[in-house]
Amino acid sequence: MIKRWACLFLAFLLLSSVIASVYADKIYIVRQGDVLWKIAENNGTIWEKLAEINELKDPNRIFPGQVLKLEDEKADVSQVEEKTDFFAGEGRGCYGPIKVEVAMKGDKIEDIRILEHNESPGVGEVAARIIADEIVKYQSIAVDVIAGCTKSSNGVISAVKQALEKAEVNLSDYMKKPEKSITSIRERIEKQADVVVIGAGGAGLAAAVSAHQNGATVLVLEKAPMVGGNTIISGAAYNAVDPKRQSAQGIEDSIEKHYIQTYEGGDKLAKPELVRILVDNAYPALEWLESLGMKFKDEIFTVLGALWPRSHKPEKPLGTGYIDTYMDYINKHSDEIEIMLRTKAVELIVENGRVIGVEAENQEGTVIAKAKKGVILATGGFSANIQARNYYNKIWPDLTNLKTTNRPEITGDGIWMAEKIGANLIGMEHIQLLPMGDPETGSLSGNIEQSVENRIFVNKQGNRFVDEGARRDVMTKALFEQEDCFMWVIVDKHSYPTGDTKNNFNETIDQLVEEGRAFKADTLEELAGKIGVDPVNLVKTVETFNMAVEGKIKDPFGRTLFQYKLDTPPYYACGRVPTVHHTMGGVEINTKAQVLDKNGNVIPGLYAAGEVTGGIHGSNRLGGNAVADTVVFGRIAGESAAKGE
Ligand SMILES: Cc1cc2nc3c(=O)[nH]c(=O)nc-3n(C[C@H](O)[C@H](O)[C@H](O)COP(=O)(O)OP(=O)(O)OC[C@H]3O[C@@H](n4cnc5c(N)ncnc54)[C@H](O)[C@@H]3O)c2cc1C
CATH class of the missing domain: 3.90.700.10 (Succinate dehydrogenase/fumarate reductase flavoprotein, catalytic domain)
Incomplete structure (x- = not known):
């Protein structure tokens, strides 16, 4: 009798774990930029049904991290018996093996879990996740690799391929190139915010946070499938004269010394008033980051070419500390700050001499992003644009065959967009x-x-x-x-x-x-x-x-x-x-981060921050001054744009 009850109990446990795993598969975790109808479409349902199952009062208000049920649990008991099999696979990523587990229901790839990896935080790891999701979405391992993350992407693809081989399915069924939904009828997507930021790297996200802190709603357009830009892969060294940490190490320093080294280190070719803003505000901007939750190590060091020990190192690896800090803030205010990924800005919209918005392109169509108060350019430099760097280079031998430290998206788009509407470019020949x-x-x-x-x-x-x-x-x-x-x-x-x-x-x-x-x-x-x-x-x-x-x-x-x-x-x-490594030239700004035209006049409604600007570093940027530049001027640009100055 006892044996019979034990068997029944075991069977019950087994059944509940099957039910749990089936239900675990039927959820979706909302990401930045998601909209309900799109989630519904991708999961073969309609948004009205998702709204009902999840009891959403307002279907337009979902937030990153929110867990959505994709199916009505009660209606689904009939499917419990369908079996899911799991297959392990391994591929080689950028920094070692990537191990995955592929869940197969019949011939369908239900889910891919990344069990182990050593890819770079915030970049390779994000690319690996995107590739896994795309494989599930398109039921194909012939998905496009993520630009700049080829090894991480291929690592996941070969790991899944190995798992499919173990599943003994017909591999050629999973090799079809996915047809992306670029249809002949392109949508026109209209968006509006107080401030539109182009580029979700360090300067763009600093500007977004700062604009919001100054009362603005914000829309950020980012052409890559992930946030972070060069900032997230940077060494993250941040120069500032620090009254606490430097004196604890017995390092003598002064803001004047930082000014002189920056100005003279760039052959006195920077705009002195911009250098002044940078060095005066570097430490207050670091304190601003700390107020948002960012942590820096106590030890001060000298990064390559910094000329003096005033470089700060974040506790988190690479530039992830900056980006995580901004994203924590943005996720907490996702009802007022939106980020659209894979959305490439192509043109500034000007009306009566004022920049009033941005035209952008993404997979769904043309995005018309109207800005009530201002547009902030934060698209970074142009080190990854071989043609442009060859065109402007006057100092170095031919740069055609030289590689770059930069991500492939860093092609100077914001500079050319601004130039087209009359912005002045300065220092373009200074390539680091x-x-x-x-x-x-x-x-x-x-x-x-x-x-x-x-x-x-x-x-x-x-x-x-x-x-x-x-x-x-x-x-x-x-x-x-x-x-x-x-x-x-x-x-x-x-x-x-x-x-x-x-x-x-x-x-x-x-x-x-x-x-x-x-x-x-x-x-x-x-x-x-x-x-x-x-x-x-x-x-x-x-x-x-x-x-x-x-x-x-x-x-x-x-x-x-x-x-x-x-x-x-x-x-x-x-x-x-x-x-x-770095381009010191770019659009000319004033101390309020307003973009100037060729006559030195402000272009109303247009602001810029970070490596897209010129005039801050002269002919040679000191190591550790660029990240500080993104925070100092990103913050100023956000405030100026929010106030409509
Ligand atoms: C490997 C490396 C290490 C570095 N280490 C340091 C360091 O230790 N200390 C230091 O001070 N500096 C360092 N630098 C330099 C510094 O990181 C950069 O100058 C700085 O991060 C640039 O920030 P940004 O916000 O201007 O641009 P980014 O962070 O590059 O962001 C620009 C963003 O704009 C997006 N974008 C571009 N065009 C468009 C478009 N048309 N539409 C929409 N989005 C667009 C890009 O995809 C990107 O996400 C390093 C740079 C690299 C590459």
Whole structure:
């Protein structure tokens, strides 16, 4: 008798878990930019039904994170018996394996769960999720990869392919190129807000938050399928003269020094009043971020080309701290701030000399976004636009074959849109190259330097060739003169006390060594052997450097920024080449972030912030000044636009 009851109880447990998993599949978590009718269409139902099942009072008001039931539980009991099978698959992403579990109901891909990955936070991980969703939506693994995230996208695709092979389905059924819904009849989507922001990177999101804090409703248009722009992949170093953290480390500094280094470091070609705004407001803007919940580490460092130890590092990796902070605020106010992803602004709408809106394109149609108070350009620079950088470049050798650290969307769209309606462009010929590109991709990932003070650069002969604390343009020009324009960055245990210490790009040194992107050795001679440089030269170079650190000699290259000697094994090396990093030129603004025309007059209704602007950094931007620029001027642009100034 007891045995019979136990069996019945077990059967009951099994049935309830099946029901639970079936129901778990039938929910949808609302994302930024979702609308109810679209969710309904994608899930084979109608919005009226979703509104009824979810008891929505106003179907126009759904918010990111809201859980929607897709089916009426009561009406669904008949389907409980249909079986879902699960298959595991693995592919290789950008930073190691991506493991997925594919849920199949018959031949239908019901769901894809990403079980494990090491993709970059906020970028690769988002791309992986988008690809998984698209595969489910189109029942095809022939979906388009996400631009700038090819490896993450392909990692998911091959993992799902492996799972489908295990499911023994006919693979060719899942290889059809999805027909995206670009129909001949394009919709005209009309939108309106007080302030329209173009670009959801650092400056755009700072502007959106600030505009809202100043009483405006906001619409943000973003052409990528995710928010963050270059800001989210940046090293995130933020320069500000800090009354608390710098003095705790005994670092002497002043706002005047920050001003002089920024202005003179850009050959006095910036607009002095904009430099003044940047340095005066860098710390208050950092406090503003903290008031929104962002956390910075206590330790101050010198990022490459910053010229002085005043760089702050967020607690969260890369630029995710900034973007998460803005998005937390935006998600809390999603009834008044909307973000439209995959929506590319193409033209500014001008009426009677005033910018009154933006025309944009997305998969559904043409978006006409009207702005009652102002439009803010925050589309970033143009480092990823080879034609444009070649057209404006007057300083560097031909840039056609050089790679970039930037994301592929960073093509200067806002600059050309503004130019078309008469905005003045300044400093366009000033293009920043870094000596720190990954030899294969041009990205900064794999760069093992931690702080300027504790690393040297050597060429293929094992010799130093430049002051490694100098301006970025000075270092890159010197690198162009070395054999194959190639150098090694050398550090020791001071930079990586343990194998799991991370670089500024969220990679551990052990991981880089394992992948063959960095080299490790117990002696300098052994390191020289591994990287193929003359050991005698390398040892002598380091000995001379160490004497300069101790103050026994003047550094042969005039370097003044030192901390530790390079004398503690293990030693590490990684190879680097020049890469296109930043464009200092762009639309001219005044101190209120209003865009100016060719006669120096304000273009009513148009504002700009971040790398889309020119005139703040002159001919050479200091490392760590750009992120500060996005926050300082993003905040000002938001306030000015909200007030309609
Ligand atoms: C790898 C890397 C590391 C860096 N590290 C640092 C650092 O440590 N410290 C520092 O100070 N600076 C750093 N920088 C520079 C700094 O990150 C950038 O200058 C800054 O983040 C630019 O911010 P932004 O908001 O102007 O543009 P972005 O953050 O690039 O955002 C622009 C956004 O606009 C969108 N967009 C473009 N065109 C359109 C269009 N037509 N319609 C709609 N949307 C559009 C883009 O998709 C993007 O999302 C780094 C840059 C890179 C690439």
